[in-house]
Amino acid sequence: MYILYGGNATRALGPQMVLEEGGLPYELRDVDIRAGEHRRQAFLEVNPAGYVPALATPQGDVLHEAAAIMLYLADRHGLTDLAPAIDDPRRGVFLGKLFYFTNDVQPSLKRAYYPRRYALRDADVDAVGAQSEAMALERWRVLEDWLAGNGPYHLGERFSLLDLHMSMWAAYGFRQPGDLLDDLPASRRLFDLVRARPVSGPMLQTLMETIGTWRARRS
Numbered sequence: 133m134y135i136l137y138g139g140n141a142t143r144a145l146g147p148q149m150v151l152e153e154g155g156l157p158y159e160l161r162d163v164d165i166r167a168g169e170h171r172r173q174a175f176l177e178v179n180p181a182g183y184v185p186a187l188a189t190p191q192g193d194v195l196h197e198a199a200a201i202m203l204y205l206a207d208r209h210g211l212t213d214l215a216p217a218i219d220d221p222r223r224g225v226f227l228g229k230l231f232y233f234t235n236d237v238q239p240s241l242k243r244a245y246y247p248r249r250y251a252l253r254d255a256d257v258d259a260v261g262a263q264s265e266a267m268a269l270e271r272w273r274v275l276e277d278w279l280a281g282n283g284p285y286h287l288g289e290r291f292s293l294l295d296l297h298m299s300m301w302a303a304y305g306f307r308q309p310g311d312l313l314d315d316l317p318a319s320r321r322l323f324d325l326v327r328a329r330p331v332s333g334p335m336l337q338t339l340m341e342t343i344g345t346w347r348a349r350r351s
Contacts, residue, residue: 133157133158133159133190134151134156134157134158134159134187134188134189134190134205135158135159135161135187135188136148136151136158136159136160136161136185136186136187137161137163137175137178137179137184137185137186137187137188138160138161138162138163138184138185138186139160139161139162139163140162140163140164140166140342141339141342141343141346142163142165142184142185143184143185143198143300144160144184144185144198145300145335145336145339146185146198146199146201146202146293146296146297146300147185147187147198147201147202147205148160148185148335149293149296149300149331149332149335149336150201150202150205150206150211150214150293150296151205152332152335153211153213153214153296153329153331153332154205154206154209154211154214156205156209163175163184165184166346170182170183170184178194179194179196181196183196185198185201187201187204187205197234198297198300199230199233199234199297202214202293202296202297203215203230203293213291213292214291214292214293214296215292215293216287216292222287222290225286225287226286226287226292226294229275229278229286229294230293230294230297232274233275233294233297233298233301236271236274237268237271237272237275237301238301240264240265240267240268240271241264241268241301241304243260243261243264243267243268244261244264244265244268244306245304247260247261247264250264265306265312268312269312269315269316272312272316272319273316275298275319276316276318276319277318279318279319279321279322280317280318283318283321283322284318284321284322284325285322285325286298286322291325295322295325295326296326296332298319298322298323299322299323299326299327299332299336300336300339302319302323303323303336303339303340303343304339304343305343307347308344308347309339309340309341309343309344310323310340
């Protein structure tokens with residue numbers, strides 16, 4: 133059985149959706165990142181990088197990075213409804229879009245969520261956040277244009293874990309869950325399709341509700 137570390141509205145949702153969609157047995161172990169549990173020794177012994185998600189495999193390996201875990205699970209268990217097989221002509225497009233999001237869009241989103249980490253002065257925090265939001269949307273629009281011309285999913289009419297991965301990030305939004313999709317109609321359409329899925333949809337909805345509650349308490 134797999135052990136997935138995360139929960140509590142973390143990016144562990146991506147791997148968890150793949151586990152659920154694939155019908156794979158797993159145990160979810162919550163890690164409270166708001167309480168700093170991901171930086172405590174007990175978790176660092178699981179993942180020295182100090183981030184969630186982490187996935188302990190039945191073979192004894194511990195994997196990290198959400199997108200990598202999602203791809204590993206799909207390939208390891210032959211979930212070709214979630215990831216094209218290696219000899220599938222669509223594999224190249226699939227990998228290109230996945231790596232583009234993780235390498236180009238995701239870093240800007242992280243800076244937008246945690247601008248204080250990247251500002252040299254307190255006075256610059258708001259400017260760093262605003263600039264990071266703008267950059268994230270600019271880079272996201274590359275995928276928006278792709279979806280507008282080739283959608284509704286990243287692979288046309290074919291659903292894949294790409295759609296789960298993007299939807300997970302979209303759910304966080306900037307100030308409200310999902311608000312970064314306000315001017316991205318093709319991405320919004322994809323997001324709504326994922327929310328309508330019987331397995332992943334309720335999980336995505338729970339994530340949005342949790343994030344909304346957290347932000348309401350902070351305001």
